[in-house]
Amino acid sequence: MATREILTLQFGHYTNYIGAHFWNTQELSFDYTGLKKTEVNHDILYREGENGKGETTYTPRLLLADLKGSLKTLPVSGGLPEESDPDHLEWENVDKVEEPAPQKNQYLVDIDSEGPAAAEKTYNFEEEVKTWTDFIYPRLHSRSVNVIKEYNHGDENEGFDIYNSGTALWKHDFGDTFSDNIRKYVEECDSMQGFQVNFDCIDGFSGMAMGCIEYLADEYTKPIVAYPIIPSYFPDNNPSTQEERDKSNLKDSTRLVNLALSLQALSEHATLFVPLCTSEKGWRKPGNPRSFEYINYNPQLYYHSSALLATAIDTLSQKYRHKSNIHTMSDICADMTGYGRKMAAASLGMPFALNESQYLIDFLNNTTKPIYTSLTPSCKIASDKLFQLITVRGIPESYLKAPLKEAKEQMNLPAYRCNSVKEMFELYFQASNFLSATNVTVCEQPFELKTPYPQFFSKDLNKYGFVASDSSQERIESCAVVAGYHNGNFMADTIEKVHREVSRIQFAKLHKFRQEGLEAADYKESLDKLAEFKDNYEDDFEL
Incomplete structure (x- = not known):
């Protein structure tokens, strides 16, 4: 039976929190005894390889992007000895200069020494998790981790917060390297299903992801299922002074414009896209957290809210990863996107x-x-x-x-x-x-x-x-x-809310967008196209 491979792409810090939970779920469900019934075909998301020591590896078919300073204890190499690569030249007698590695928390120390046995212990993740690499279990392929060196994680002065900053980076060296890694993964596949693209849609990663999605749509005739993701909380959500309120409102407007530009571009280039957030509103402050009976989570902890979204993605994707299910990504997209209704x-x-x-x-x-x-x-x-x-x-x-x-x-x-x-x-x-x-x-x-x-x-x-x-x-x-x-x-109402809210923002006030090359005519055209996209949901419904 054909493998039906999927390549997963992750753009952004919060999205990588979700990815850490998602890949933990996959890896910790592996059965090495042969006694457990396995319903999922893991080869759909994973690839087998061989590292430089001749050892067999089994790693996620994954490419992720994050900012400089976000990886903490995770090496850019992914944590495994590099695989032999015919395009890679071996250099001898080269001195490496490395910064001292950050100290690992007890969980990471334990999985290095004990492996799956660490799952039996109790840890204080709520206090210890500062970034997604603090709780990720799998080791990654050497090409999986891609660091954006032009921006520093947590930099308030030069934040990677504008859609057009992301599209600009994609058009230069970063996009060339990333798309080359996509090509290498695709060439390894026998019967590829398509691409799953998860990305933060409220900052510069929105533009970067859309540059990538447009590239995928042009280069490969495969379905693209995208999850534009909004974090459950932002540090500026609770201003206490007028100055803080003004800054928070400006950041809200910036995030909203990034979201609107993302949704419009997705309506053109993605096959199916599904916005995700664990808060009710999502923009102009995420709003009240969604309620789940018998779960008491803290929406301010990315470690908590991202787990819920990872569970949803893992469960939804069972439909095209299940051994006994004949559904593919193409089937899902065909079922869900009739009448041009690409957003679900x-x-x-x-x-x-x-x-x-x-x-x-x-x-x-x-x-x-x-x-x-x-x-x-x-x-x-x-x-x-x-x-x-x-x-x-x-x-x-x-x-x-x-x-x-x-x-x-x-x-x-x-x-x-x-x-x-x-x-x-x-x-x-x-x-x-x-x-x-x-x-x-x-x-x-x-x-x-x-x-x-x-x-x-x-x-x-x-x-x-x-x-x-x-x-x-x-x-x-x-x-x-x-x-x-x-x-x-009912989806028309969601699109209408985005369009109505973003239309209130005067383009003249979007100084950083203008500095990054967004023209007034292009901005207006994007909003007009978003309004037109909404019309797909307002026709008479017929089964």
Whole structure:
């Protein structure tokens, strides 16, 4: 069977937090015993190689970008001895001058010495994590890490905060090197599915990512699934003086313009794009954090909020990584982007908290709340007239319904005729969503919550993530999750909110954008095209 490889690209500091959780999830789910049933084809995201010592390596098929000073303990080489490269010349008798390496936290020390055994220990990540490299478990390929040397991480005076700064960098040496690394990865693939591009869409990485996405669209006839991402919190969110308020408002406007330019460019060059944020509004301050029952997370900690988004991406991508599922990236994009509606919403229900003594049929029959929470900013997912792709993982078939002898009132429900979790969810969505089309994928395995995933779960859950009958003293090890892609007329409102808000910003006040080469005519054209894109969602809906 063909591998159906995917190349993942990550642009930006917050996105790399998400990436660290995402790749930790993959690596810590590997089974080296052969005793565990594996539902995911890991070769889709990973590649096998050989390092300079002749040892076999298995590393993410990944390219990431971040600013100088953001890597801390992670070497630019990715942490593994470099692979033999026919384009690489060996130099002898060369003296290396290196800065002293930053000190590793205890978790990184332990995984260097103990490997997976470190997952059994307890660490204070909330206090110790200062950057995404403080909790990343995998070692990366030598070409994976790409540092932008022109800007320093955390520099308030010369921040990498303008869309056009990113596009300018892409057009020079950085883009040449990055695209050459893309080519090397693509040439290794036998039957590539496409590209997954995750990027911070509120700073200079937005322009850099869009330069890359435009390059991918021109050079390769493969689907591009993009996740423009907004962090859950910014340090300037809580100003206390008028001067701080003025600076915060200016930064808000800058982030909003970067977002609007990104969405417009994505509407032209991406195959499917899904904005993500764990806060309700997303711009002009991220707003209130999205609420997840039985999870108590701190939205100011990137380590926390990024874990939720990583869980959503991991669950959503099960659809085209599952061994038994015939879906590909092309299928997902075709299903979700009819009528030119390239922008979709995402949702996450975590944990899917059945009571440990409750059957799924009773939970779905009695619940009056949505079983998922929107992760797309300023977006309320409609219940009618929509297309959606739903992935459910971790609900055992034994939780489906009571045996015939014990069924009692359950037998009066139409859902009692369902003989699988998949059938029952299909019936649930058929009854809950009027004039809608829903495709459901079910994975047997739950989402595993191994260290260093945050332990922000309620004590009311047992170790399997279900609601315990009495107060549980067990550490949660896994949980059931539901996630979805959703598209329909309701997306017009999200685009309208972006367009209305950004249209209030006078171009004359965008001094840094003008300095970086953005012309008034180009800015107006982008906003006009964004308004036109919204029209794709306002036609009459027909299934």
